[in-house]
Amino acid sequence: MASYNLSHLDQLESEAIYIFREVAAQFEKPVILFSGGKDSITMVHLARKAFWPAKVPFPLLHIDTGHNFPEALEFRDNLAETYNVTLDVGLVQDSINRGTAREEKGTNPSRNSLQSVTLLEKLEEGGYDAAFGGGRRDEEKARAKERFFSHRDDFGQWDPKNQRPELWNLYNGKKAVGESFRIFPISNWTEMDVWQYIKKEKIDLPSIYFSHKRKVVNRDGVWIADSPYNTLLDNESYEERVIRYRTLGCMTITGAIESDASTLDDIIEEVAAARQTERGNRADDKRSEAAMEDRKKQGYF
Amino acid sequence: MSNTAGYMDMDLLRFTTAGSVDDGKSTLIGRLMYDTKSIFEDQIDAIEQSSQNRGDEHVNLALLTDGLKAEREQGITIDVAYRYFATPKRKFIIADTPGHIQYTRNMVTGASTANLAIILIDARKGVIEQTKRHSFIASLLQIKHIIVCVNKMDLVDFDEEIFEKIKNEYLAFDAKLEIPDIRFIPISALHGDNVVDRSKNMDWYQGPSLLWTLENVQIASDRNLIDSRMPVQWVIRPQSDEYHDFRGYAGLISGGVFRKGEEVVVLPSGFTSKIKSISSMNGELDEAFPPMSVALTLEDEIDISRGDMIAKPNNQPNSNQDVDLMICWLNTDGLKVGGKYLVKHTSNEAKCIVKEVRYKVNVNTLEKSEDEKDVSANDIARINIKTAKPLFYDSYRRNRNTGSVILIDEFTNETVGAGMII
Numbered sequence: 001m002a003s004y005n006l007s008h009l010d011q012l013e014s015e016a017i018y019i020f021r022e023v024a025a026q027f028e029k030p031v032i033l034f035s036g037g038k039d040s041i042t043m044v045h046l047a048r049k050a051f052w053p054a055k056v057p058f059p060l061l062h063i064d065t066g067h068n069f070p071e072a073l074e075f076r077d078n079l080a081e082t083y084n085v086t087l088d089v090g091l092v093q094d095s096i097n098r099g100t101a102r103e104e105k106g107t108n109p110s111r112n113s114l115q116s117v118t119l120l121e122k123l124e125e126g127g128y129d130a131a132f133g134g135g136r137r138d139e140e141k142a143r144a145k146e147r148f149f150s151h152r153d154d155f156g157q158w159d160p161k162n163q164r165p166e167l168w169n170l171y172n173g174k175k176a177v178g179e180s181f182r183i184f185p186i187s188n189w190t191e192m193d194v195w196q197y198i199k200k201e202k203i204d205l206p207s208i209y210f211s212h213k214r215k216v217v218n219r220d221g222v223w224i225a226d227s228p229y230n231t232l233l234d235n236e237s238y239e240e241r242v243i244r245y246r247t248l249g250c251m252t253i254t255g256a257i258e259s260d261a262s263t264l265d266d267i268i269e270e271v272a273a274a275r276q277t278e279r280g281n282r283a284d285d286k287r288s289e290a291a292m293e294d295r296k297k298q299g300y301f
Numbered sequence: 302m303s304n305t306a307g308y309m310d311m312d313l314l315r316f317t318t319a320g321s322v323d324d325g326k327s328t329l330i331g332r333l334m335y336d337t338k339s340i341f342e343d344q345i346d347a348i349e350q351s352s353q354n355r356g357d358e359h360v361n362l363a364l365l366t367d368g369l370k371a372e373r374e375q376g377i378t379i380d381v382a383y384r385y386f387a388t389p390k391r392k393f394i395i396a397d398t399p400g401h402i403q404y405t406r407n408m409v410t411g412a413s414t415a416n417l418a419i420i421l422i423d424a425r426k427g428v429i430e431q432t433k434r435h436s437f438i439a440s441l442l443q444i445k446h447i448i449v450c451v452n453k454m455d456l457v458d459f460d461e462e463i464f465e466k467i468k469n470e471y472l473a474f475d476a477k478l479e480i481p482d483i484r485f486i487p488i489s490a491l492h493g494d495n496v497v498d499r500s501k502n503m504d505w506y507q508g509p510s511l512l513w514t515l516e517n518v519q520i521a522s523d524r525n526l527i528d529s530r531m532p533v534q535w536v537i538r539p540q541s542d543e544y545h546d547f548r549g550y551a552g553l554i555s556g557g558v559f560r561k562g563e564e565v566v567v568l569p570s571g572f573t574s575k576i577k578s579i580s581s582m583n584g585e586l587d588e589a590f591p592p593m594s595v596a597l598t599l600e601d602e603i604d605i606s607r608g609d610m611i612a613k614p615n616n617q618p619n620s621n622q623d624v625d626l627m628i629c630w631l632n633t634d635g636l637k638v639g640g641k642y643l644v645k646h647t648s649n650e651a652k653c654i655v656k657e658v659r660y661k662v663n664v665n666t667l668e669k670s671e672d673e674k675d676v677s678a679n680d681i682a683r684i685n686i687k688t689a690k691p692l693f694y695d696s697y698r699r700n701r702n703t704g705s706v707i708l709i710d711e712f713t714n715e716t717v718g719a720g721m722i723i
Contacts, residue, residue, distance in 0.1 A: 003521060004521065004524075004526060004558065004590045004591075005312070005521055006313075006592065006593065007309070007310035007311060007312070007313075008310075008311045008312065008313040008387075008391075008392040009309065009310070010593075011313045011592060012313075013594075014553065014592055014593050014594040015592075015594075017594035018534070018553045018594050021534045021535040021551055021552075021594070022534065022648075024535055025534060025535050025607050025648070048582060049581070049582045049583075050551070050594070051535075051537055051551075052537075052580070052581070052582040052596075053537070053539045053541070053543070053544045053547060053549075053580070053582075054537050054538060054539040054540070054541075054544075054547075054549075055539070055541075137383045137384075137385070138384075138385045144382040144383055144384065145380045145381065145382045145383070163380070164715060164716045165381075165406065165407075165410045165631050165716055165719070166410065166716075167409065167410055167413040167414075167705070167707060167716075167719045168413045168414065168701065168702065168705045168707075169414075169553065169702070170645050170646075170705065170706070170707045172645065172707060172709055172714070172715075172716045174643070174709055174714035175714055176714065187383070188383065188385075188394055190385045190387070190392075192387070193392070196309050199309070200309055
């Protein structure tokens with residue numbers, strides 16, 4: 001007799017597809033927040049599966065800090081074209097020009113906190129009432145209690161004490177005018193699950209996830225890439241290293257790791273052996289113990 | 302993490318942990334994650350730093366599980382947190398629920414998706430009120446497997462008699478509950494005895510370790526593979542040249558098995574048709590079973606929309622507007638008899654009115670009280686509701702997916718009640 005078992009990856013996929021379909025049914029105008037990273041690429045793949053053979057019924061929204069890896073931007077544009085998905089881009093620079101966001105002072109300012117401003121502006125401008133994010137609960141402490149359907153008030157803010165309980169697979173997307181939701185279809189995935197799934201489904205990724213040579217500078221233990229957005233400090237100099245990226249963000253704060261991993265199998269091996277969480281290389285989370293929680297409250301993904 | 306790389310087809314087990322204050326729940330979760338290498342160096346660094354800042358004498362493992370600043374300041378856990386670890390055999394999702402504040406509501410939430418519950422008992426204290434409460438909730442939520450971990454065995458000299466006494470105490474109480482599979486393991490979470498490896502301090506215990514048990518508990522047969530049910534979530538209409546006439550009825554298989562060519566009935570219309578295909582981006586499937594998300598196409602053109610239920614003509618769900626529920630109340634505003642709510646059930650939703658509170662259950666003694674009718678936050682009661690249109694359901698006991706509902710307050714939009722259909 002057939003055992004009717006589903007592997008962990010099949011169950012996670014099914015759960016995510018279920019979430020995508022729920023959101024399509026419960027909301028007027030959902031949007032997929034697309035960072036260009038592997039988690040959001042995986043989300044797009046899951047969304048395609050959820051509605052196949054129809055096209056993905058949501059646009060992609062990319063909040064562009066202006067400090068992105070060119071490889072990631074090129075990948076983004078190709079992906080939108082290949083799958084015939086609308087791509088909406090919100091430029092942090094526009095918010096700075098408008099005066100709604102202000103660049104941090106000092107050398108090598110991070111534009112990560114400014115992303116929240118542009119994001120909220122774009123969500124309002126587009127009339128989006130649900131925004132899919134690639135957040136996972138294993139990523140960071142503040143996310144362990146995050147809901148699949150995360151309620152935001154009409155300022156886009158997250159109140160950790162006022163989240164709706166989620167039972168079984170019954171998701172409540174009811175909201176008042178002006179309120180919105182962030183939706184996290186891959187909440188239950190770990191970094192390893194994502195990599196295994198990418199391998200299983202043969203999902204394409206930007207080249208910078210794989211080992212390559214790059215000029216980098218070691219700053220506080222983090223390898224930062226040579227880019228027009230990075231200013232060398234006194235006593236700093238670039239050197240060429242064989243590196244790759246585990247996560248993609250602003251070029252000024254996303255650290256590379258030294259790695260020879262050039263295939264998905266190599267990466268999976270490496271992730272398995274890694275002793276640092278992938279966000280460990282993100283300077284923005286190191287700023288304070290509760291950095292992520294504070295940014296979430298302000299409307300960050 | 303280190304050892305699961307090559308394992309693309311692990312099983313998945315979801316479990317909930319319940320315990321009272323100071324019975325070592327955080328330590329146990331910490332140990333499972335640590336011993337399966339699911340805690341990273343930077344996470345350990347972060348909690349070491351926090352422990353120092355707080356002036357704690359040693360590394361406080363609870364900080365690993367107490368995530369939010371709001372609750373670290375208050376030193377309490379206020380919500381369900383989800384944690385992950387994996388072995389080559391299984392991926393595990395822990396719904397970590399606090400034992401004290403808002404315990405019932407949080408335990409019910411955590412238990413609603415769990416295959417198994419770990420109940421912790423402090424060997425020095427034995428079965429206490431909270432043990433009973435946790436077990437009752439696990440039973441109410443139809444969790445089929447309970448592992449009772451008698452913890453802190455190191456503090457009672459690894460004494461077999463104490464373990465046996467607690468086991469008997471628990472079994473005497475448990476006779477009132479319906480839990481088909483209960484196991485007992487004497488452990489010391491702090492020192493790791495019987496958590497991952499068999500303890501050298503308790504030769505008298507011949508059973509497996511906790512982790513071995515978690516890896517090997519059979520859960521596949523807990524699903525209902527008999528009553529075929531698929532609530533329609535969404536209708537896929539590509540409107541493209543290639544798929545011009547394609548109508549895919551998308552949903553999560555909530556019970557039974559659907560096969561290509563089989564006859565199905567669609568509710569509420571009652572029309573029947575045959576499954577033309579089970580489609581997916583990776584190719585057509587011959588059959589679909591829980592918990593797969595699929596899209597069915599049918600031979601005939603029938604008007605089908607979200608909220609409809611696809612089943613088999615000779616095995617249909619109940620269809621009724623008058624429904625009895627066991628409800629766990631989640632909101633600080635109490636249940637209003639005569640009040641109107643929105644009931645969400647599978648992909649369907651309807652207005653409903655609460656007709657009656659039949660009785661309340663004392664979660665500590667399990668006694669039913671027909672005199673008490675005030676249902677407030679964390680209360681459990683049996684109620685009767687009347688819905689504006691029929692629900693297509695099975696009893697919760699038969700199927701957790703088609704037997705569960707949530708109640709939503711139409712004014713605040715909050716989820717206020719979790720109901721299990723009787």
